[in-house]
Each structure stands twice: as C-alpha cells, then as structure tokens.
Amino acid sequence: MVERTRRLDIACHGLLILGGLLVCLPIYFAFVVGSHTTSDVLSVPPPWLPGGRFLENAQMAWQKGNLGRLLLNSLIVAAGIAVGKIAVSLLSAFAISYFRFRYRMTAFWLIFVSLMLPVEVRILPTYEAVTNVALPLQWAIDWLDVGSWIGWLTGRRMEVALEWNMMNSYGGLILPLIASATATFLFRQFFLTVPEELCEAARIDGASPMHFFRHVLLPLSLSNMVALSIILFLYGWNQYLWPLLFTTEKDMATAVIGLKNLIPQSDAEPAWNVAMNAALLVMLPPALVVVALQRWLVKGLVDSGK
Template sequence: MVERTRGIDIACHLILIAGAIMVCLPIYFAIVVGSHTTAEVLSLPAPWLPGTEFFENMATAWQKGNLGRLFVNSFVVAIGITVGKIAVSLLSAFAIAYFRFPYRMTAFWLIFTSLMLPVEVRILPTYEAVANAALPLQWLIDVLDVGGWIGALTGQRVEIALDWNMMDSYGGLILPLIASATATFLFRQFFLTVPEELCEAARIDGASPLRFFWSVLLPLSVSNIVALSIILFLYGWNQYLWPLLFTTDKNMATAVIGLKHLIPQSDSEPAWNIAMNAALLVMLPPVIVVVALQRWLVKGLVDSGK
C-alpha cells in the first residue's frame, strides 16, 4: 500500500522543480547569450531575454568552428567506441560466464580492477603504444635478434625497424578506448541470470557456443545493449583529453575540441555569443539520443537490476 500525503507530495514537487531550474538555468543562459550580438552581451545590465540573432550566430559558429567536419569526426569516434566496447564486452563476458578455462576468475578480476585505471591515469603509456602500434612486435624482433638470424643466412646483418604511427587517425582515437570493464561486468552479471536450461537445450539441439550466443543470448540482451550503447555514445562524444593530446591535425579534432578554439582569448574579440551557440550545437546530438531512446535506457537499467 502506497501512502500519499499532501505535504510530502508538495515537498517532493518543490525539490524536483528546484532541481530542474538548476539544470536548465545554464542552458537558458547559453540560449540568451547566443541570441544577442557581442555588443549586447557585453553591455550592462546583461540581457535576460533571448534576442534575435540566434540563427545568425549559429551559422557563424558552424562556419568559424568548422563544425561540419568536427561533427563527422565526433560521430565516427563515438559510434566506433560504442560498437567496439559493446562487441568486446559481450564476447569477454560470454567467455567468462560460460567457459571453464584456467585462471578464468583471475582474468575477470583483472578486467574489473582496470576500473581504477581510467585513460587519464594511463595516458602516457597509451600514447606511446598508439604512436607506434608495432612497438610490442619490435620488442619481440629485438629480443629474438631476427636481424642477426637474417644476417647469418644472407651474410649481411639487417636492421628491422617497425613504425606504425596511428596519430591523427580514427583508429588511434577509437582503439585505445574500446575496452570497457564496466560493460563486461554488467553483461557477465546478466548472463549469470539466464536460466541454465536454455544452455542445456541449445546443447541438446546441437548448437555451437557461437550459435547459442548469437541466437539466444543476444536477443535476450537487446535492452541492455541499447541502454549501454546510449551511455557509451555519450562517453565517446564527450571525450576531451585523449583527442586533445592525440590529434595535431585540426581536421581530425572532435566537436568538443572545436569548442576550445571558439572560446575568446585575451587578445581576441570576446565573442561569447558565438561560443555559447557552438556549445548548444555540440550538446544537441547527445540530447537527441537520450530523448529518443530514453525508454530503452530505463528498460535496460531496470532489466539489469533484476
């Protein structure tokens, strides 16, 4: 029985309204600033109502910030990170939940403890690895002295130097971020709730492990996959430190990085109206994704908790 009290209802609604105001006020401020000219923004008192220059400022922000190209980069990176994390996490969780191999739980706990090592902590070794992705193979060649073996056969020592630089590439922006301990943990917990009878029935029918994974587990995991995809898309879209460090070509930057170049500097025109308008544009795709898929998000989170 749910007991309803008028006083508690009023208090809860007041708290919700206050929270909504706190969340929406900065967005409203960005809309107001983005709809005025630079002179109007800098005037005193500052305007509190939207102006008439919103769409003109939006066009200026789009052209000045090269947001067309940067949006393409952001979509490629965000979708690549999302698909990569989901694929790797599903397969790793499937292996840990359904296969009995040596040190299985050790591997799981090693994956789980990686939660304590976000990309900001391992930024330098990650940068070194992606700047030359062939470095482990180069180390193996040096240890085995492959050049010496070739020299013994040909009479002339050969120096083998491998260099696979992934700077300013989509692969370099995506691959270091596709492992997800959180998604692996959540998918493993969900797979453990799947009745064992389904696995036994698939085995009796002669289904291979991959067939069971594709035909049984994936359809059952759709709501979880969609919910995690929304979260991971937001994660990929909002990446700042890794693209900032890894890209030197402005055409390979992401939309979030593009905002940095629109923020007025001390020796430039204080065009905060352009910067605020660009911020609203960059914020729009994640908002559309969350609003369009919010039902799946809630369903996936609720199903994960069962």
C-alpha cells in the first residue's frame, strides 16, 4: 500500500515542476534568442525576455537553410526508417518465435549481438555496400567468368561490369538503417507472452502462418508497434553521421544537416538568432509526434496488460 500525505504530494510535485523547468529552460533560451536581432543577442547581458522578431527570423531561417526541402527529406527518411524497422523486426521476431528450424537460437543471438555494432562502427563497410549495391553480384560474375561464356556463345569476349550507386537517394538513406536488433528482441519477448492456445486454435481452423500473423499477432502488437514507431521515428529524425557522409547534394540533406550549416562560423556573421530559430523549427515535428501519440507511447511501454 502506497502512503499518500500532503507533504509528500507537495514535495513530489515540486520536484516534477523543477525538473520540467530545467528541461524547458534551453528551449525557452532558444525562443528568446530566436526572437531578437543579432545586435540584441550579442549585447551584455543577453536578453531574457522574448523580442518581436521571431517571425522575421523564422522566415530568414526557412529561406537561408532551405528548410522546406530538408524537413520533407527528414520526414521521409524518419518515417521510412520507422516503418522499415517495424516491418523487418516483426517478421524476424515471428520467425524466431513460432518456427522451429535448425540454428534458430543461433540466428537470434547473432541478431542480438549486433546491438554492439552501432552505425559508427560499421560506417565504412556500409558506405561501400550502398555506393555499389551490385558488388556481390559482380563478385559472382567474376568468379563464374561470365565474360568468357558470353565470348564462347557470341565469338566475342565481353567484360560484364555492374554498378548500382544509391548515393543521394532516399533508399540509400533508409535501407542501411532499417535492421533493428532492439525491436526484434522486444517483439520476440512479446510474442512469447501470447498464449499458445491461440496458435493451436488457428492451426486447427486451418489458418496459415501468415494469416495467424496478420489477424492475431498484429492486432495484439498494435500498442507496442506505435510506441516503438515513435522512438524509431525520433531515431531516424536525429540521424546525423550517416546523412552527413552519404549525401553530397544539398537538396538530399536532412534538416539536422541543414541546421548544422546555419551555425555561425568564425569568419561569418554571428547570426545566432537565425540558428536558434531554425533549431526550434527542426525540433517542432518530432515534438508534435510525441505529443500527439503520447498515450500510445505510455501504453505500449508500461501497460502491464499488454
């Protein structure tokens, strides 16, 4: 039994309010800086109350940083990563949990061990693989010496060279990041809590594995899927290293990369008001996603009845 007293309630609410203020202080500072002119921001002491130039600075940040295009790129990349991770993780967890095949647990532990290999560790082989997706097929063609076979059939030897470069494309930004060991592990743990009687009943009714997956497991996993989708959307939105290395065209960059380009350099005008205003604009879409789906997030992560 949890004891509730007035003093304890006041202390807990005071700590929550203090923590909320500390979290919101940087956001408020960015809003204040983003609503003043450059000279006001550089004054000593700096202003602590909002100014009247917020909309003008927002328009300047939008045009100078090409944020319209970059926000669209970030939205497509983040949504693609979230959907791809959920789809791949659901299917892999379903296969590991319900199919009995040799080395099933070995496959699961190999997936789980990949948690120790973040993007930063495998960035070079991933970059090489995406810049030429057809490289494994090229190795097979060279090993089979397909050019000699073509020469034997046509009387003229031909060199077969395949190249498929996915740089500066949405596919190249999304596909290398859609594998998720964490989501696979979480879905597998949830599938293990599903009563075995449901699977047996579906088998008796003549349902195929995919029918059982689609009509039984997916509805039961809805809250988990939405909660993980929010987290994975934020993960895709905040990606920095992979888009920085993989995009060479300005129109294919993401909003985080565009925000980095707006940060004043040593030899440029210290337009911190524009940079802070752009930071608020870049932060707004993921914040709206979390606020709109916070009930699903809490239900999927802490609901004991899931």
